[in-house]
Amino acid sequence: MVDLNGLMDRIRPELDAAIKRVLDSGRFIGGEEVDAFSKELTSALCLHEGKTIGGLSDDVFIVPCANGTDALQIALMALGVGPGDEVITPAFTFISTVEVIALLGAKAVLVDVQSDTFNIDCHAVEKAITEKTKAIIPVPLFGQCADMGALMEISKKTGVPIIEDTAQSLLSTYCDDQGKSGRAGLFGAFGTTSFFPSKNLGCFGDGGALFTHDKKLAQTAKSITNHGGSKRYQHDMVGLNSRLDALQAAVLRVKLPHLNTYISHRQTAADIYDDLLKNVEGIVIPVRDEKSSHVFHQYTLKIEEKDRDELARGLAEDGVPTGVYYPKGIHEQKAFEELGYKTGEFPITEKLSKTVLSLPMHTELSSAQQKYIVARLVSRLSEIKGEV
Numbered sequence: 001m002v003d004l005n006g007l008m009d010r011i012r013p014e015l016d017a018a019i020k021r022v023l024d025s026g027r028f029i030g031g032e033e034v035d036a037f038s039k040e041l042t043s044a045l046c047l048h049e050g051k052t053i054g055g056l057s058d059d060v061f062i063v064p065c066a067n068g069t070d071a072l073q074i075a076l077m078a079l080g081v082g083p084g085d086e087v088i089t090p091a092f093t094f095i096s097t098v099e100v101i102a103l104l105g106a107k108a109v110l111v112d113v114q115s116d117t118f119n120i121d122c123h124a125v126e127k128a129i130t131e132k133t134k135a136i137i138p139v140p141l142f143g144q145c146a147d148m149g150a151l152m153e154i155s156k157k158t159g160v161p162i163i164e165d166t167a168q169s170l171l172s173t174y175c176d177d178q179g180k181s182g183r184a185g186l187f188g189a190f191g192t193t194s195f196f197p198s199k200n201l202g203c204f205g206d207g208g209a210l211f212t213h214d215k216k217l218a219q220t221a222k223s224i225t226n227h228g229g230s231k232r233y234q235h236d237m238v239g240l241n242s243r244l245d246a247l248q249a250a251v252l253r254v255k256l257p258h259l260n261t262y263i264s265h266r267q268t269a270a271d272i273y274d275d276l277l278k279n280v281e282g283i284v285i286p287v288r289d290e291k292s293s294h295v296f297h298q299y300t301l302k303i304e305e306k307d308r309d310e311l312a313r314g315l316a317e318d319g320v321p322t323g324v325y326y327p328k329g330i331h332e333q334k335a336f337e338e339l340g341y342k343t344g345e346f347p348i349t350e351k352l353s354k355t356v357l358s359l360p361m362h363t364e365l366s367s368a369q370q371k372y373i374v375a376r377l378v379s380r381l382s383e384i385k386g387e388v
């Protein structure tokens with residue numbers, strides 16, 4: 001599904017030098033590397049084709065932390081979310097957003113997604129808002145922004161802040177009908193992201209960050225990452241130990257200048273898949289939302305329910321890995337039984353969990369590999385359908 005070694009080999013000398021620099025410095029938590037990375041990430045987020053874009057203002061504060069899940073929890077903590085509060089998030093997503101809501105004693109209110117973009121259904125969000133709603137967490141899935149125009153309208157109207165989980169969509173951009181554009185993660189109160197090794201910008205361990213335009217929220221979040229203290233041994237609130245370490249920051253500083261190139265490799269690979277697959281019967285290729293760019297963390301097809309698992313098994317036999325993100329809705333996970341949802345409540349999520357299939361997608365894919373993948377896929381599919 002990914003080829004992290006191939007990517008590493010291309011930048012190995014730079015990585016070795018960066019790691020040596022950290023070892024020589026003897027500074028392993030926080031420090032210069034982490035500060036420099038934060039600055040460089042701010043520029044990468046704010047610069048788009050030479051122009052500064054952004055949500056509310058051009059000031060962006062970055063708070064690095066230990067992983068993308070913590071980033072979500074820290075954002076909720078900084079917004080004061082706790083027991084009795086409700087937080088709206090999609091049923092079709094990775095577990096993190098729901099997990100952190102539960103850990104804080106708040107209640108996750110799930111909503112369905114759109115069948116074409118896999119992103120949160122904004123009408124459902126609007127309907128789910130109550131007096132207890134304290135935050136909305138959209139998850140721009142697989143690399144495309146959710147409908148941030150519509151979500152920001154809802155946020156303005158209701159005063160409920162938005163936390164965008166951009167673990168899969170770093171540097172994706174959104175542009176509304178009026179031509180107003182912005183970067184994923186810079187619209188709401190907070191954006192969060194993950195530097196897990198297989199993400200579009202991955203380190204060699206765990207890492208994450210929060211983005212915000214609000215200096216005060218940034219200060220609160222920063223203090224939460226470091227035991228709720230502003231100074232050493234002075235703790236103003238209950239916090240976490242959630243810091244980015246210097247080695248990971250140094251690795252990220254090597255990769256960040258290449259991120260736009262990595263993204264264009266993914267986009268080129270997606271275009272090639274599209275071309276090879278668009279006329280194949282029984283397959284729906286990913287829908288490109290005209291309001292968002294797509295950074296293709298995943299290239300996700302829809303396959304008829306009765307064929308999907310057999311197709312995945314056949315491809316595995318042919319040496320083609322595939323992934324199902326995600327095989328169950330959150331409401332069907334045992335850990336969240338307590339939320340009291342039943343099968344049937346989120347029909348689109350349930351349908352997607354039985355029909356999605358992601359193909360290998362990474363920076364090292366060659367068109368020859370893609371042709372092989374598609375040839376095997378077409379042949380397996382026609383076998384299943386009894387045409388051969």
Ligand SMILES: *Cc1c(COP(=O)(O)O)cnc(C)c1O
Pocket residue numbers: 067068069070093094096097139165167168193194195196206207208
């Ligand atoms: C990977 C991921 C996370 C969690 O990130 P970690 O750094 O592994 O904690 C959260 N949300 C989404 C959508 C993800 O893909």
